[in-house]
Amino acid sequence: MNRLDGKVALISGAARGIGAETARKMAAAGATVIIGDVLADSLRQTASEISNAGGKAFALALDVTTEAAWAAAVAEATKQFGKLDILVNNAGMFLGKDLMDATMEDWNRLVAVNMTGVWLGTKVCAPALAESGSSSRHGSAIVNLSSVAGIVGSQLDSLYSMTKGGVTLFTKSAALSFAGKGWKIRVNSVHPGVIETDMGAQTFAVRAARAGKDVESARNVAMKAHPIGRLGVAEDIALAIVFLASDDAGFMTGSAMVVDGGLTAQ
Ligand SMILES: NC(=O)c1ccc[n+]([C@@H]2O[C@H](COP(=O)([O-])OP(=O)(O)OC[C@H]3O[C@@H](n4cnc5c(N)ncnc54)[C@H](O)[C@@H]3O)[C@@H](O)[C@H]2O)c1
Structure with a gap:
């Protein structure tokens, strides 16, 4: 199960x-x-940790906002x-x-990373993915974060929410577009709740500053919003991504997998 x-x-x-x-997963x-x-x-x-654990990892400089960087990454991979x-x-x-x-500078940077990056990655990698997908029973896979x-809307960061809403529908649209071309590339999205990473910590700091509270109590407020009783960890999301990328998800394309401890079930 979930093998790659x-x-x-x-x-x-x-x-x-x-x-x-x-x-790592x-x-x-x-x-x-x-x-x-x-x-x-x-x-x-990260690459040497994976290699030391017996995995095969290769690190390369990639700024997702640059088409040339994506082209170089795919060329290197192939x-x-x-x-x-x-x-x-x-x-x-x-x-x-x-x-x-927010300023125009903030907006342009956010859109470049969260939206342009996803589109460019998809566009530049698609020919290689279509080629490998053509000889694989369940095709190749794209997973978008x-x-x-x-x-749902975010009171904390409307512009972030706007970019992620874009990723949600781009995922479905790209899935349909590739299927329409006869390209065997499955495209799905993952929707994490609050996850304890550097970005998670950034959200606690913003919550704390807005509410005039300390970071630990802001973290507790965030935790209580998750009915499952805890915040997420990177592993919770990585396992879902591995599943969507694997042949076990062979009948899934254009879907949105929510991994949020019940946050949006309320
Ligand atoms: N942590 C959360 O609570 C949470 C919740 C929902 C969704 N997400 C999404 O999951 C994904 C991963 O988040 P994370 O929590 O691991 O965040 P993180 O900040 O810990 O890691 C993000 C990584 O993206 C890299 N990055 C940023 N700009 C880049 C660029 N232009 N080119 C290449 N790399 C770039 C950063 O250097 C960093 O290594 C993001 O898309 C995020 O929006 C996170």
Whole structure:
């Protein structure tokens, strides 16, 4: 179950957090992982941790906002490993500003990372994914990181929510577009609740500053919003991503998998 033996995966934003854990889990499931990020030192460290644990990992500099960087990443993947089976569009940023305080500069950066990055990754990787998908029973796979904020509104960060809502519907549209072309690329999104990563910590800090409380009590408020009784950890999301990328999810495309401890069930 959930095996990825012989698969080659490219994961963006994999220096830390959900992306790094996804790389670890994919490597443990038998995939060769190519991990890209703008944080060179952490990226190298994540790649060597995976290699030291017996996995196959390859680190490369990737700024998801740049088409040329994506083209270089795919060229490297296909040169080194002969193909590309899985793309995880994980790189993302949280703004943490009220919509009344955000500037055009904030907006342009947020859209570049959270939306342009997902579209460019999909566009540039699609030919290689279609090629590998054509000889695979369940095709190749793209998994996009949206958010609960891409399903319901976010009081904390309206602009982040807007970009993640875009990722939610881009996922469905890309799934339909590829299916219409006869390309065997399944495209699905994952919608995490609040996850304890650097970005999670950033959301606690913003909540605390807005409410005039300390970070620990802001964290508790966030935790109580999750009926399951805890915040998420990167592993919770990585396991869902591995499933969607695997042949076990062979009949899934255009779907939105919520992994949020019941947050949006209320
Ligand atoms: N942590 C949460 O609570 C949460 C909740 C819902 C959705 N998400 C989404 O999950 C994904 C991963 O989040 P995380 O919690 O691991 O965040 P994180 O901040 O810990 O990690 C994000 C990674 O993306 C990288 N990145 C940022 N801009 C980049 C760029 N231009 N090019 C390449 N890499 C870039 C960062 O360097 C970092 O390594 C994001 O898309 C995020 O929006 C996170």
